[in-house]
Amino acid sequence: MIPEHAPFDTNQRAALTALLPTLSPEQRAWLSGFLAASPAGAVVTSAAGGKSLTVLYGTESGNSEGLADKTAKAAKKKGFKVAMKNLADISVEDLKKFENVALIVSTWGDGEPPEAVEGFYKAFMNGAPELKGLKFSICALGDTSYDKFCQTGKDFDDRFESLGAERLVPRQDCDVDFDDAHAAWEKSLFDALGSADAGGAATLAAPVFAPAVEYGRKNPFPAEVLDNVLLNGTGSAKETIHLELDLDGSGLAYEAGDALAVVPVNAEDVVAALLKAAGFTGDEVVTLKGEEPCSLKEAFTYKLDITGLSRAVIKKYQALAKSEELEKLLADDAKDDFKVWTWGREIIDLLENYPVEGLEAQQLVDIMRKLPPRLYSIASSPKAHPGEVHLTVAAVRYHGHGKERKGVASTYIADKAKSGEKVQVYVHSNKNFRLPEDDAKPVIMVGPGTGIAPFRAFIEERGERQAKGDTWLFFGDQRYTFDFLYQLELQDHLKNGALTKLDVAFSRDQPEKVYVQDKMREQGAEIYKWLELGGYFYVCGDAERMAKDVHAALISIVAEHGKMSEDEAVAYVDGLKKDKRYQRDVY
Template sequence: MIKFPAHSPFSPEQQQQLSGMLSSLNPPQVAWLGGFLSGVQSDAAATAQPVAAKKLTVLYGTESGNSEELAEQVFKTAKKKGFKAQIVNMSETTASALKEAGSLLVVVSTWGDGDPPEAAEEFYKDLMSADVSLDGVEFSVCALGDTGYDQFCETGKQIDARLEKLGAKRVADRVDCDVDYEESFQQWSDSVWKVLGDAAAAAAPAVADFAAPVAQVYDKKNPFPAEVIDNQLLSGDHSAKETIHLEFSLEGSGFDYEPGDVLAVIPRNAKDVVDAVLKASGLDADATVDVKGVGNKKLSAALTEDLDITGLSRKIVSAWQQISGSEELAKLLDDAAKGEFKDWSYGREIIDLLEEHPAKSVTAQQFVDILRKLPPRLYSIASSPKAHPGEVHLTVAAVRYESHGKSRKGVASTYLADDAKKGTPVSVYVHKNKNFRLPENGDTPIIMVGPGTGIAPFRAFVEERAETQAKGDSWLFFGDQKYNEDFLYQLELQDHLKNGSLSRLDVAFSRDQPEKVYVQHKMLENAKELWQWLEKGAHFYVCGDASRMAKDVHDALLEIIATEGGKSPEEADAYLAALKKDKRYQRDVY
């Protein structure tokens, strides 16, 4: 029974009816209702504003979805504060349009080596070259990035400087957020609203204050312990790779997902890696430390569950240099030695830093304070929820290699390969990827390029189209090293070919012949038909390695457009840019 406060506007009979209704709801339904009521209150507040409410634009550029998620938070806050707010994707605007932005709040991530998100490339180029006056526009920038890369938050820094150069007035300093961005984002948000304040001229009407049941909501801040249903090796016994297929139960999570979405996994550091770090640092495993945002824990537990103890960044090296006093590190950190630092740090991890440059004295708390939070790992979902209700599947390549005389391993991939056995709970949450979606019309043809584990989302795409009996043709390019060892989901794909849910399959196995054959070569071999599919409105998708495969596929696609379409290089670029803008060219690359 729900208890209503004394000042409740509801009659006893209405209270009884509401109580019965709310008590019958499950946690996801309660959570949805709470959001709905919040939206009603927000809309009511917006309705109460005068026509001349202050204009505010939230502009975002996103690769994995984090910037969009944060931008939506800013947008909702702006509406509640009475602003005439709009939210705009960089892929759908121009530099000149910013003249009408009013207050401009920018949330943008940096991708790769200081590059803008793919969908924001055209806007970024436009902004950097535009001859436009932004006098009268006030702005602030929240930049997302990863301190593991040299060009940390470079896109946000460039946009921040450019907006000022074009005459816009900065109302709050730019904040640069690492992968653990929540606290930094909140600091930026607080500083922005402290200046902008409320645009509301009248108080929003109050929503009835009753004590609704507390729902268990699972999300990034509260990951769901998903039980492993299956963990099987996909690659053959003689494969040079170790690729696994994982299945998790989502029963009780309240999660829903679509093909193209991502599953975030909260990994744990392996015991042997933790032990090596403890030995190299000389610290007591049982020492109590205060982990930011977590609380007091034993050092060994913190190193296992909470902290990144492998990734070596300039920031960490600089902090360790202060502790160790190493003169060699000081030389490497000099601005004039950036090339030497890059060469030295490549392939090294924190364990190498501790062993090669030991500190005479360091406390457990000092060590913990220089480490960043262990970030979640994002994996493309390899299943359709319609084909596997209550489940989510992943395709994961376990990373193991040698570097600087040591055996290394990927934190999350080997955690899933070695420790995520059947029946084991793994902390996960669903991350929406709105930039990688099947066409709304099932009659639309699709072309998918996904070598190796890049096949994951396309397994989901094909399953979804089979379940919905979509009539559009589908063409998959898959590649790996050897046909007999690395043909992932071979039987499933052949079944889909037989029943027509997959129209065509072209494969490239690079190590089965003297010359290397990759997916882009198969594309070029079938250039005429591929061009015909594009001209018929096909959507083109790529998933996999960004630095090599995706670039080679992109170049091959440009060549096909130019050759088969009879276009100049500039015209081919424009054609491909139009495909991107129309969301007919989508990439999920890493």
């Protein structure tokens, strides 16, 4: 209740009294920051007529969009006339309308553009107009653990230049720890652009302020583990963990379809083995970029990727080792040999197979990148589990080249994230993976193994919203007896109507292996019928094999049951993508 002495009239007090109890902690924090920042925190932007900057982005998981938003806001502060656009929403002809372009784009998979911008990418590379007079610069996001690091950004950079556009500043290639590199690129960009020359009266735009709750990428929240449950039965070849975390007091909010970033800790035995291989005690003092000095053991445990064996890491190590064998592996014509050699190996194998005499601790840490967070599809609806977030994680353990290996984050979750422990997390929004706003639309979901995670969230969300549209799940794994993840929950959802249809494929329960794409083909006529009714089609899981097989199956289903040629079926499926009715969360 708002007290009578508060500086509001009767109607305002009544409105506030009704509103405030309905607000979430995050909404209260936002409102607090908004009022604290206004009017002094208002951003001054130029009137029409100022120098223009178009901030373009192409994103797979949301990072590029987030950085584009930062750049756009910074440009507004400086007085530029700013427009921010998704490459998926423009045509190549639109580029002729722009004066200055800042493009932030990620690379996905094996050097491929983000899925949502494949159409623009193909058109730009094969049929774009001349762009003389346009000025541009590119910030490329990638991952140095992949051979084709930032390939999409490189492709765009070369193509802009070939079309006659003028480069404002050199392309910036960013690894997974991209904040500093993006900030440096942004500064160079504004230095090159110079004054905005707004010339006209300034106007007040939306206030910019620091919210009271500041948990996020740069300040992860220490979430308490509420539960850690092994989902597979005894006898399974798999180890799948259901993890429940408490978000109370974090101010973090998420939607079904989002991901949770987990900041892992390297395992003690992995740290000890690496120290032994390098001949260090762990007490050596090292300095990481932008941080205070710390012990080598602390750096190995909490701060550095001490296992990832990428081309970038080997190149840096080779500068010290000067090995003829490594030099041959790094040659441009030895890419296949490089892939074969690095598979199943880690940094410790470099130290043991190609030792460097007199190697110093600082030299070793300088070849490593920072320990990146891992993104996991959220397996819960915030409506069904208020104040909590759930994950479905497959623990990775395998034997390679004489050693037992394990995934950094997945085994950290499996072995260390027990009830009562704290795990550093933040929410990663994925706007490209969302349920339809219209709850009457039918939904088809294909998620084998841990790919079921976001669909558990979708089913819960549809149930909480009492969606009228039908919901269909295709789930697959190895064995019915051991690996039917969330079986009882799914059966309950079938009873209560949140789930309409469930088709399962257990590949190793019969001599002939059966997968989700096989079940799709069996139900092809019904799938096509749902699509024709305006249905949405979702896929989550392995990008390399499963997602490609499911995509091929979808095209064949459309061709057969829509009585189309293959080209017509491909165009139909591309149309689903364009309309955001075919969405994928693959990795």
